Amino acid sequence: MSNAPLLTIAYSTLAARAHHISLTGTAPDIEVLVCVQGGSPTGDGALARARIIPVPGTGVAKSRNASIDHARGRYLLFCDDDVAVNFPGVAQGIRHLQRTGHALALGQGLDPSGSLRKRYPRHVTPLTPFNSAKAATYEMLIDLSQVRAKGVRFDVRFGAGTDLHLGDEYIFIVDLLRAGLSGDAVPLIFGTHPRVSSGAQWGSPADSHARAVALNRVFGRWALLARMAFGLKNRAKFGGRRALIAFITDRSQPPAAEPIPWRPTVAPGATSEP
Known part of the structure; x- marks a missing residue:
């Protein structure tokens, strides 16, 4: 689509929390997608300027997958309802993906005091299964065309809202790498998030x-x-x-995977909606 936005910012939220989303700093070439579980969101202002995607069921990984399926942008930044996006840093992340041809840029996050939320690589570092376990979803910027082409999705058995409430981001990154795609950790600030998070x-x-x-x-x-x-x-x-x-000594395996729903082929920059 010639008029497709360059970037989609996809928020995953619950209906009762959707009013927390702040869209300060958006631009015409940025699409805002809000994937909502638990009913219809209430509020105006920010939500009125967003495209709302109802997501059935529970588990944030289902909302992340809805983001991948419905986003219209070439690039997708995953986001939570309590994250303040740093648009200049994300723009640099997009340029990194354009320059390298990689499918994922894993950025950095700040806490409200302006300090880095954890230890991050100081230089561009290729991602592997051995250095990406601390990834947070709002640090992840992906090239949608590559991710869709390989069929990479979040494992809905993991993540907030499920019994296995941790590890969904790590599994997504490893699945992406094993699908033949590549990614880097980049020393770029993608957003600010409260100090407390599930990964901690x-x-x-x-x-x-x-x-x-x-x-x-x-x-x-x-x-x-x-x-x-x-x-x-x-x-x-x-x-x-x-x-x-x-x-x-915990050798437990995740429960049997849910059947993967049929998905139409989605061209880069297009939407899966009818």
């Missing part, structure tokens, strides 16, 4: 279990080695030797 959760057996199952999903027969390496590297966060051992 370490306090419960459910957190450890979700991480173990994500590693089992990614590494298969080599998962024990991955759990050992990850557990020992982060042993201080597990809250004791017993919890660490439980993580390392």
